[in-house]
Amino acid sequence: MTSLPSQPGKRKLGLVIDLDTCVGCHACAVACKEWNAGGIAGPLSDEQPYGRQPSGVWFNRVHSYEVAASGDQPAMTLHFPRSCLHCEQPACVTVCPTGASYKRAEDGIVLVDEDKCIGCKLCSWACPYGAREYDAVEGVMKKCTLCVDRIYNEHIPEAQRQPACVQACPSRARHFGDLGDPDSAVSQLVAEREGVALMPELGYAPVNRYLPPRPRRAGSPEEAQAEAAPGETLDTRQLNPLLRWLDRALSR
Amino acid sequence: MHPSFSVIFFTTLSGLGYGLWIWSASALLHYGSQRGVHYLMPLALGALPVTVGLLSSVFHLGRPARAWRAFSQWRSSWLSREGLLAVLAYLPWAFIVWSALFGQGVPAWAMKVALLALLLLSLAVLACTAMIYASLKPIPAWRHWAVLPSYLGFALLTGGLAAATVYAVSEWPGRVAQYGLPALALLMGALKWRYWRDIDREPLPADRASALGLPAGRQASVFERPHTEANYITREMGFVLARKHGRRLRLIALLLFAVLPAALGILAFLPASGPSALLLGLATACALLGAIVERWLFFAQARHLVMLYY
Numbered sequence: 001m002t003s004l005p006s007q008p009g010k011r012k013l014g015l016v017i018d019l020d021t022c023v024g025c026h027a028c029a030v031a032c033k034e035w036n037a038g039g040i041a042g043p044l045s046d047e048q049p050y051g052r053q054p055s056g057v058w059f060n061r062v063h064s065y066e067v068a069a070s071g072d073q074p075a076m077t078l079h080f081p082r083s084c085l086h087c088e089q090p091a092c093v094t095v096c097p098t099g100a101s102y103k104r105a106e107d108g109i110v111l112v113d114e115d116k117c118i119g120c121k122l123c124s125w126a127c128p129y130g131a132r133e134y135d136a137v138e139g140v141m142k143k144c145t146l147c148v149d150r151i152y153n154e155h156i157p158e159a160q161r162q163p164a165c166v167q168a169c170p171s172r173a174r175h176f177g178d179l180g181d182p183d184s185a186v187s188q189l190v191a192e193r194e195g196v197a198l199m200p201e202l203g204y205a206p207v208n209r210y211l212p213p214r215p216r217r218a219g220s221p222e223e224a225q226a227e228a229a230p231g232e233t234l235d236t237r238q239l240n241p242l243l244r245w246l247d248r249a250l251s252r
Numbered sequence: 253m254h255p256s257f258s259v260i261f262f263t264t265l266s267g268l269g270y271g272l273w274i275w276s277a278s279a280l281l282h283y284g285s286q287r288g289v290h291y292l293m294p295l296a297l298g299a300l301p302v303t304v305g306l307l308s309s310v311f312h313l314g315r316p317a318r319a320w321r322a323f324s325q326w327r328s329s330w331l332s333r334e335g336l337l338a339v340l341a342y343l344p345w346a347f348i349v350w351s352a353l354f355g356q357g358v359p360a361w362a363m364k365v366a367l368l369a370l371l372l373l374s375l376a377v378l379a380c381t382a383m384i385y386a387s388l389k390p391i392p393a394w395r396h397w398a399v400l401p402s403y404l405g406f407a408l409l410t411g412g413l414a415a416a417t418v419y420a421v422s423e424w425p426g427r428v429a430q431y432g433l434p435a436l437a438l439l440m441g442a443l444k445w446r447y448w449r450d451i452d453r454e455p456l457p458a459d460r461a462s463a464l465g466l467p468a469g470r471q472a473s474v475f476e477r478p479h480t481e482a483n484y485i486t487r488e489m490g491f492v493l494a495r496k497h498g499r500r501l502r503l504i505a506l507l508l509f510a511v512l513p514a515a516l517g518i519l520a521f522l523p524a525s526g527p528s529a530l531l532l533g534l535a536t537a538c539a540l541l542g543a544i545v546e547r548w549l550f551f552a553q554a555r556h557l558v559m560l561y562y
Contacts, residue, residue: 003328019465029478053481061478063561065464068471077475080464082561091389097332098321116321119314121488122331125253128390128458130485130558139314196465199458199557202389210465 004093005105012108012180013146014086014207015163016189020214022062022173024079029060031168032083032144040149041114045137057133059083059144060165067213074216081174083165084131084144085198085206086110092123092132092143100141108180108207109148114140128202151176179207253391254491255551258312263381264410264543266305266338267403270374271411272298273345277371279415279426281364290422292352294415295370299345306338330387334380341373378407385550392457393554398447405440406509406543412436413513413536420520420529429532434517437539441510444546448502456557463560477562489556501549509542 036059037044046056060083069075086103090110093101100116101123103109112123112132117140124132124141132143147163150156160167166174177186186209189195195209236244276295283291310319323339325332344366351358351366382403385394412433419425461470516535520528 003325026478055481055483057484058479061483063474063478064476065472066475067466068473070470078464078466078472080561082478094328095331095384095387097323097325097329097335098318099325100321116318117315118318118321120312120322120331121314122384124484124488125556126388126390128463128557130489130561133484134314134488136314136484141314198465199462201458201462202557204389212465212467 004089004103009105009108010180011106011178012086012088012207013151013177014108014179014186014209015083015146015166016175016177016179016186016195016209016211017081018173018175018193018211019078019080020173020193020211021171022079022081023171024062024064024077025170026062027168027170028081028165028174029058029062031164032060033058035147035150035164036145039145039147041112041142041145043138044142045135047136057135057142059131059133059142061130076213076216078213081165082130083208084110084146085129085204085208086144086146088205088207089203091126091204095122095126097122109146110143111145111148112141112143114138114142117141128199128204129206146176179209253551253554253556254488255548256312258308260544260547260551262305262309262312263403264305264406264540264547265301265308267378267381267407267543268410268414268540269298269300269302269305270341270378271407271409272301272415273341273370273374273411274408275412275415277367277374279419281367281371284360290419292349294418295345296349296352297418298411299342302338302341330380330383334377334384337373337377337380341370341377344369344373374407375404378404389457390557391554392454392557393451394550396447396450396454398443398450402440402443402447405436405443406546409433409436409440409509409513410536410539410543413517413532413539416517417529417532417536420532425528425532429517430521433535434514437510437514437517441506444502444506444510451553456555456560458557458560460560463557474562485558486562489558490562491552493552495553498549498553501545505542505545505549507542509539509546512538512542 033044036042044057046054048054049056060081063080063082065078065080067076067078086108090103093103093110097120098116098118100113102111102113104111119134119139119141121134121141124134132141135142150163151161153161162176166176175186175189178184179187181187190209193211195211197206197209234247236247239247272294276298280291310316313319322332322335326336347366348363348370351363379400382400386399388394416425416429416433460472461468464472466472513535516531520531
């Protein structure tokens with residue numbers, strides 16, 4: 001049923017991604033691809049993997065940006081992992097004509113039943129976050145499952161019952177938990193770091209949160225001054241007499 | 253957005269078919285169904301473009317064999333509603349054609365109900381098609397108020413010209429065709445002109461800072477993409493080929509669907525111009541070709557918000 005659950009559950013499982021500590025190593029994307037290629041959403045088909053134009057389905061893409069200096073904040077790089085946000089108002093679900101897309105009432109995970117998908121691609125058009133990728137080999141739409149086949153899996157050790165991307169992250173930039181519970185570790189992290197939802201103005205109410213980069217220290221006043229004044233300045237009064245003479249001689 | 257030819261053919265061709273059904277059902281309701289078999293011709297022929305269009309849309313699916321599943325989610329999905337109503341519209345059509353051929357004893361009121369049902373279902377299918385696009389928030393250009401009227405308008409224009417052509421083979425098609433269709437052609441030109449002007453000026457409802465969760469006003473430029481080659485997202489949502497030729501294509505579309513059909517339509521009814529069916533047929537072909545160019549631009553010039561990430 002592509003109508004949204006009438007009684008949304010309290011549990012809202014999702015990810016919290018720390019843009020301050022993400023180093024852009026793509027380990028999450030690779031671990032995701034590896035697990036999900038064999039998981040319930042698998043295979044994640046690749047076309048021409050070793051050919052001229054390799055192309056394939058990934059649930060997680062890591063973008064890198066250069067953020068321009070602004071006010072007292074210096075320019076910086078920003079690594080940005082992009083994946084399904086498991087929205088509370090997922091238009092990708094309601095536009096689905098077949099009932100293949102659905103949102104689970106019990107934990108809020110948005111999934112695709114690939115046996116029902118007709119591959120019309122309308123759900124991917126309805127997502128502003130680019131979370132859904134079409135599998136041209138299988139003829140169906142694929143998306144992040146929040147590793148639903150890991151997080152409830154009793155055949156793996158309890159410590160590993162987390163999405164593959166969270167497990168793989170070497171800088172602990174990814175956190176998994178219940179964002180519907182204000183006392184959960186992830187909710188507290190979001191509160192503490194003032195985590196944000198992406199493009200909230202569109203009204204999809206994403207569950208995942210991103211923790212913005214911490215304010216950067218501006219550096220020493222001399223550095224700031226050097227940056228502000230074009231060219232190098234030399235205070236000759238600070239120099240010893242020999243160097244002062246050398247400066248005068250060289251300045252002629 | 254990537255302009256998929258199967259979807260362009262579906263929306264323009266079946267649009268023409270539904271337009272034929274709307275005009276011919278209205279004509280039969282107005283003049284009475286006993287008027288003569290040639291009044292039934294456009295209605296019977298309308299099933300051809302409708303069916304070819306629908307089949308073309310089915311074959312653009314990844315899994316065409318499962319297409320029947322699309323009838324199930326009419327409560328939430330405009331695509332499902334469109335599919336369901338498109339199939340339902342065949343029922344009154346089949347009844348009308350069957351009773352015209354074999355059903356001598358069919359009461360007039362039953363015929364009227366069937367004609368009215370065909371008229372309303374055709375309008376509803378067109379409205380559903382437009383709403384599929386108009387309901388997508390990530391594509392701001394398609395949220396414009398002119399999207400729904402232009403889907404209806406193009407169906408009425410191309411279908412009306414086609415119906416007038418078929419009527420003109422045997423008799424004078426009537427005053428609605430003489431004045432209404434050229435006026436509609438020019439009205440569609442004005443509507444699309446307004447639409448194009450607005451989508452060129454309208455800023456996107458979100459910016460990159462908002463897409464990345466940065467404070468408003470922080471400028472971020474792409475340092476490195478996540479992938480070296482194109483992927484599904486960049487191919488499907490990031491289509492940029494048309495923007496270069498956009499202006500010229502808009503003028504070509506305007507010429508084909510507005511100026512030429514209006515001129516040919518007026519010319520067809522001048523006493524001196526002879527075979528009006530030929531001129532109206534030419535006007536229909538021009539309008540359909542113009543609608544195809546217009547529909548191509550409708551996709552190719554629509555920006556998807558996901559491209560804020562690229």
